[in-house]
Amino acid sequence: MKRHIPEKLVHCLFSSLVEQLIGKCADCPVPSGSCSACLLSPGKMFLVGLTGGIASGKSSVLQVFQQLGCAVIDVDVIARHVVQPGYPAHRRIVEAFGTEVLLENGDIDRKVLGDLIFNQPDRRQLLNSITHPEIRKEMMKETFKYFLRGYRYVILDIPLLFETKKLLKYMKHTVVVYCDRDTQLARLMKRNNLNREDAEARINSQLPLKDKARMANHVLDNSGEWGLTRRQVILLHAKLERSMEYLPLRLGFLTGLAGLASLLYLLTRYLLPSP
Incomplete structure (x- = not known):
């Protein structure tokens, strides 16, 4: 027995x-x-959650961190990965929402699925209950790989870090890539070739950057010249590298x-x- x-x-x-x-x-x-x-x-594993807003310059900031040799995990990439055919989340999504959410090649039709859960809190919660555990598992796998390779800290690129709050409890530090609204608007209009009304609508659909900045431990101001932003990234990296929070992990x-x-x-x- x-x-x-x-x-x-x-x-x-x-x-x-x-x-x-x-x-x-x-x-x-x-x-x-x-x-x-x-x-x-x-x-404690030393995790840093990084977020921003549309046209705030988050991708450029992440490139600098990577150039400095930092470990970066893109949670959006993981979210797309775990719903691929053959993965448990894919099967459970089809069981919950039907085959109408599938493309001809078997992939999840993200637009159709998004329409199904739009303004439907119960359905959104159901989808989250399927995908979030799988995302966390993959996130931990990637984090563990970097841990074994001796990285001092790992940056997680999480677009909705403060909106969903699901991953906040795992973060030792949070970083927001900020720029003032006028700069954000001008960059978005130029980058996406949008008129002012459409650009403002996209910005308004997100949590304001000033609100995110108030909730973060560190703010990288990308409102001015890129050289100044890059210097902020380098200084923050140096500060995190010196952090004593890393020692208990390795010892x-x-x-x-x-x-x-x-x-x-x-x-x-x-x-x-x-x-």
Whole structure:
């Protein structure tokens, strides 16, 4: 007979293995400081959430971070990846919304799906319940790869970081690429060849940059010359590189692996039949 493993321990072990790289298990049911899996984890993973607005210059800022050798994860790319044919989220979306959301090649028709959930909170929540767990899993996989390669911190490009708030709890730092509204409007009109009315409509459909700036830990002002913005990025990178928040992660890595190995061994003993 296999012994029963307490549900709380299984839940916390799974959360720890996946999420403890960036801090305490997000949904750990055990009081803080009392959970073996949490205490044995390597420490906080240093995640930086970066966002902006349309025509604010976020893509250009990310290019500078990449040129500086930073690890960057595009959450939008992950979101498109997890709904490809053959992935669990793809199957569940078809089951929930029907084959009408499929293109001829089997891909999800994002426009049709978007129309189905537009102004439909229940349907939007259903879609989020399907995609968000898969996005988080892929995000953790990519983060773990960078962790093993010794990166000090990882930047996550999250367009709706403050709007959805789903990933905020994982971020140690948040960064907003800001520019004043007049500059944003002028850039958008020029870049997309839009008239003023259409450009304003697109800007108004998003959370104002000034509101995002108030919620962020760091603001990169891209209202002026690009050289000034680039200098801000370099200075922020240097500040994050010097951060002492990184040390517990590397110092505790081997200890954490040894601890988790011991915990897995104990669980195996529970699972094996009694002699």
